Amino acid sequence: MCPERLLRTVPHEAENPIEKSLKEAFLLLQDQLKPPFPLTIPFPPEYSQLNHAIAFGILAQPHLAKLLWVYSMLIHVSAEKIETLFISLMRQITGGDFSESNLWLSVEVLKILSNNWDWLVEEPIVLSSALYVYLRLLADHFRLGGSFKLEELKRMEIDFCVKALREHFQLSMHIGRDLVRILQDVTYIPEFKDIWKDLLFDPKSFQVSEFSSLSNLYWRRTPSHFFLLRISPQMESQLRFLLTFVKWGSQKRYQTWFVKKHLYWPGSESMISDIVRFICCVHHPSNEIIHSNVISRWAVIGWLLKSCRRNYYEANAKLALFYDWLFFDEKIDNIMNIEPAMLLMVNSVPQYVDITHMLLEFLFLLVDNYDVHHREMLAGSVSASINLLLRKGVVHSLDPLISCNSISPALRERLNSFLPALHLCCHKKVNEDETSIDI
Amino acid sequence: MSCDYYIHMRRAIQLKDIVPAATNTVNTQFILLEKGSIAQDGKEMTCLALVADATASVHFQMWGSECKTFEPGNIIHLADGIFSYHKNNLVLRAGKRGKAEKVGEFTMLFVETPNMSEIRGARDPNNPKKFVQEATVSPHSKIFTPSR
16 A cells, blocks of 8 residues: 555546545544544444544655654554564665665665664564665665765665674574675675674674574575565565466566566666575475466576676576575475576576576586685585485486586586485485395 | 445456447456557547457557556456447447556466457347357457567
């Protein structure tokens, strides 16, 4: 529901039923909403209508500013269960969007949060979510040249995130491994460079007993609700619709509309990595849908990767695709998070083998360079991912890749080197069947 | 939910069931797939669009402010519309007594064939009020060629 739309009739657009009922309540009771006020107490059934009338009265004023004021007052009076209000507000701040209204919303929400730290520390979900959101926004904002207003916003964002990380690291850790991913996008900002150094070389400085090494974060799977934060509710419902109902062959028009609505302005590409994380980690189709004619997640991700016009965003999108591969642990991670990357690589052969080539190259680059101190660990996780995907039959074999001449021999050999454990397992299994050898 | 919505949806028909008639009795819902160019017809702006629902597609003639308001991806409710010949084209339109309103976007399934504007019919000799489909001129729109 958009507060600005109330009272304004837009030609050719049907009235939203919620707006209509609020307006009706207001029109019915508006005489009671100004002095002299009735001295009688309304009966409970009348509360709802009175609340609707008051809500309409508040919301019909210009505009979102009033709504934000209401939210800050709710904090002030310690109202219950308002964390969802802030989460939905933050989801309305669009990534990569430098329009005045979007930046204004960014500032105003941050002001409320920054002025209410006492409340914030009692709301771990809001604190960790806000840290996630503003680290992501900082990565976008820092690339924009300096209007004075933006400098002020960037300063506020830096102060907020630094305070959350330095003084409330235990709550910040709730984000899990994706905290490392999004922090790396801002390490060229001096304050975050220092934080990064301390994370690597002085973890004790964060004063959290469970945190003695960066790898403690790697082993924490990021809860899926974080990946909703950078996707607006409308984007979410359109993506879910696409992946639940639209059949193979019919996706082209929907993709065009999606781009036209959400990915058309310069900077909007920034959201592609967030969309990839959402598709991999939040939207898990049922078996029924997977085996139906509905378009698959890997195909939508392939389209998104191709939509990237600049290398920086494409690299981030590929990192988002492979991120859970790097730290995969069967005990805590979900195979549905790693499935799209494998299917995209295998199904792109032979028609789109350049995609497979590009993805394999990137995967090995990650394993070797993402964290040189933990190279073996990363390689082990990638191996575990591939093994699990084969064991569970997500793909039956990697032979289509290993025997594909259009992929460089070096890449094929490297891929093969991740398989020996599996081959060994298969070999053992065959022996087991034949002679019941006790392994 | 408002009363109007329920009344509309109770009377709504699917695009595959529309037949040409001179009456404004078509209540239906569709998603706009493609817009043609905006032209001038006397004093009014006009624009032809390809629209569809889960059963069929059809050409929708937009008039006046409709031309600038409706965009591809829009889901539209049409109340009291007309499906008839207009300048040799069989088109669906709001007409003077009908109303087209945007009710949403994106989240509606559609098919592009058959295209009801490319089906030729004739009056049933036994029942002049009834139309009988005679021939399909084209399974898809000949004006908006299917996207590959």
